[in-house]
Amino acid sequence: MRAERKEREFNLRRAAILQEAEKIFSAKSYHDVTVAEIANASGFAIGSLYQFFESKEHLYTTMISEKLDLMYAGIRAEVNSVKDVLAKIARLVEAHLMFIENNTDFCRIFLRGENDALSEMMTSLREKLIDDYFNHIAFVEGILKTGIKNGLLRSLPAHAVGSALIHLIRSAASEWMLRPSGEALLAKKDFILDIFFNGVKKHD
């Protein structure tokens, strides 16, 4: 059908813009990026962008939001593909690290602005980000709780432990992005899991 084709094309163009926007927003702060710049990079006229996105702000929040949804969905799918609790945790770390490694541009924005506080009008994005973050923690929490129930994990407050795990991952990611060493980020997986599972104290 004609309309379908239209829509398919529309979505392709839209995605192309989002992709360029991602690159550009990753290099400078929101306010240092101009709409003209994005239009130019994505090969559209300025006015045309406004057919895809209501405003610069919408473009930005959409880009962040959609990509983030993808990330969370992808990670959860990975995690859900294994059954064992410890394996799930390992997959979680792995999936996180891989996403970061494959989406450095995007992560530079997002990790930079941990839950962010942009324009007063962007409150809804901020809220979504926080919600998504807490949803994700809740997802991790669920796994941890199973682990605790199974006697695999110590009986600690699962929410806080989930948060700790996510931040351990972030720790490795920050290092990797701030001080590129050539080594794959994924290589940090075992280290993260080791610390997370065993802590740093020597037990005789």
Next chain:
Amino acid sequence: MRAERKEREFNLRRAAILQEAEKIFSAKSYHDVTVAEIANASGFAIGSLYQFFESKEHLYTTMISEKLDLMYAGIRAEVNSVKDVLAKIARLVEAHLMFIENNTDFCRIFLRGENDALSEMMTSLREKLIDDYFNHIAFVEGILKTGIKNGLLRSLPAHAVGSALIHLIRSAASEWMLRPSGEALLAKKDFILDIFFNGVKKHD
């Protein structure tokens, strides 16, 4: 002497402006804050701000920079005031948490990490921030290395472990700032240390 008094007054006003700026910058992003707003909030005329700070950018970077120096210095002083390695680590966590608790506005800006990607002229701030961050990690690293030598800690890459510890603290801080529960942040100290030292796995 007259000049002394002058200088004292100058510094008081300067500090007052920085304090207001901190509040304001914590609520919105750099670009959404106007100089007029800061001037107004701190009870000065627009032009007067420019006697204390060369530009909006200088005001911002100074605020971040000075406060951060204070934070790092304070934390290290606390840590240095005890001798035992494990006590040092405990103090580190405690001092971090207390600073965050007492400087929520500031930390909202700083943890937000927006500092990463502002104007190209702010590169020097970004560099300082990263330097300071790595210096701090190096400081923690030193403590950890002693602990490893003493046989108190497992023999893990100290830099990465230091980074992990800092992010564990950040994990608790994010939770606390994002979901205020009324509970003091400091209450998370033992939990952080527990995870950090022992990990989450149950060892029989």
Next chain:
Amino acid sequence: MRAERKEREFNLRRAAILQEAEKIFSAKSYHDVTVAEIANASGFAIGSLYQFFESKEHLYTTMISEKLDLMYAGIRAEVNSVKDVLAKIARLVEAHLMFIENNTDFCRIFLRGENDALSEMMTSLREKLIDDYFNHIAFVEGILKTGIKNGLLRSLPAHAVGSALIHLIRSAASEWMLRPSGEALLAKKDFILDIFFNGVKKHD
């Protein structure tokens, strides 16, 4: 072609702005003219001016520079259209006077000489102005030297004589602009030539 039409229109608008700017700059000093004023007078929005000219300074220097080029080119073309030395000199005076008469606004700025000492960024305009001036004198010098060689003119330092001639013209122009008498400026031509050629002393 479409692009051609675009460019033609662009140049028309650009010229219209320059024309208005000329009028406005002729009435007050550079710093007393606002961009808003020029925009308003030429029927554009403030921002639109910036599509034609990088900055207020560029607008100003462009206006001066282009018009001056036109003036010098026009005068030389006139002069070159006759062969005889004395006729060339007469044409030079005539062309100068006519340009001034037809471009009073512009000359008010230019003769005012304010261009000398504006912003340090305008050094290049000042240098161009001085260069152009000396080039023009050199052009006149060339004619005078021929006249001297031909035995038509006294053997005097040609550069200084050229400068004298230009200032004699300027003398008449100043009078005419400062004390408008209704008489055409061109009417002064013979007087200027008489003084220039014969001096004021009575020779018996």
Next chain:
Amino acid sequence: MRAERKEREFNLRRAAILQEAEKIFSAKSYHDVTVAEIANASGFAIGSLYQFFESKEHLYTTMISEKLDLMYAGIRAEVNSVKDVLAKIARLVEAHLMFIENNTDFCRIFLRGENDALSEMMTSLREKLIDDYFNHIAFVEGILKTGIKNGLLRSLPAHAVGSALIHLIRSAASEWMLRPSGEALLAKKDFILDIFFNGVKKHD
């Protein structure tokens, strides 16, 4: 008397300020000079300048005006000290050149802004400058008329001839200021007089 001493001191300070102002205004345009700069250079506090001059504008116009009065008065005194018409003219040229040579800073301002067109509020200065200029021309005119009556000079419109003479002087001065050659400006006296009296045409 006390009051006299006061006034003497006041005038000295005032003169000192005017002198510094002259230097500073000669280097940049009116708007690029700040009151603080003049205050600083003359060793007074900003506020103190306002006891001597109502405003920046008054300071500027006063400086121009007083110095110009001095110039005209000095030149006329010189000219009046000789009786013969031709000698008077020679003295006029000489005195002009000497003033310019001894007051290059000032002349850079004044010659730059031939009759000027500064702020709309400076109309009165502009008017005074024009008046003074025409008065001076009138003075020269008087001499020339005597010369004509005496049969020494050709019977030309005296006003225009006066203006021509002044511009001939200006011609030499411009050259000298724009292209410093090390030679004294005064050296141009004979050349100016030669052109003025005899013109450039060779008469057999």
Next chain:
DNA sequence: GATGAATGAGCGTTCATTCAT
């Protein structure tokens, strides 16, 4: 009287958004 910190109107410039083509 002397001071210079404080003032704030007013500047040049940018850029998200619109709309005539």
Next chain:
DNA sequence: GATGAATGAACGCTCATTCAT
């Protein structure tokens, strides 16, 4: 639909002038 020139509100910053000390 697609375009990009036109718009103008809003910004950071300057500096002549004032006035409390």
